[in-house]
Amino acid sequence: MSLTAKDKKIVKAFFGKVGGQAADIGNDALSRMIVVYPQTKTYFSHWKDLSPGSADVRRHGLTVLTGLLEAVDKIDDLVGGLLNLSELHAFTLRVDPANFKTLSHCILVVLAGMFPAEFTPEVHVAVDKFLAKVALALSEKYR
Secondary structure: OOOOHHHHHHHHHHHHHHHHHHHHHHHHHHHHHHHHOHHHHHHHOOOOOOOOOOHHHHHHHHHHHHHHHHHHHOOOOHHHHOHHHHHHHHHHOOOOOHHHHHHHHHHHHHHHHHOOOOOOHHHHHHHHHHHHHHHHHHOHHHO
C-alpha cells in the first residue's frame, strides 16, 4: 500500500488542522489502547498510574502524537525519518512491533470520534495508509 501524492496532501492538511489537539488525541488513544488491549500495559509497568487520563498516560500520549506529527513532516522518507525511534523501540524498549498497529487503530478511532466532520472516508483512507507506513517504518530495525 503506497501513499500517493494526493494521500500525502490529505494527511498533511488533516494533521495541520488537528495537530493543536495532540495532547488530547494522544491521551485518548493511549488510554484506549491500555484499556482495550490490556496486554500492552506490560510496556508501562514502571508507571505509577496506568488509568486513562493519568499524568503518565497524558505525557506519553503527547510524546506519541508529537512523534506522529514529526512523521507527517518526514512523510517522504518515513524509514529514514523515524530511524532513531525505530532503534529506540527495537533495542532499548523492546516493544513488540505488532503494538504499533494496535496503537494506530486506536489513533484512528479517536480521530474519527473527535473530528467527525473532517474525518471523511477520503481522509480515513489516507490517514490509515499513513499510519500503516509509520508502523512499518518503526518496525524497520526489527528485521
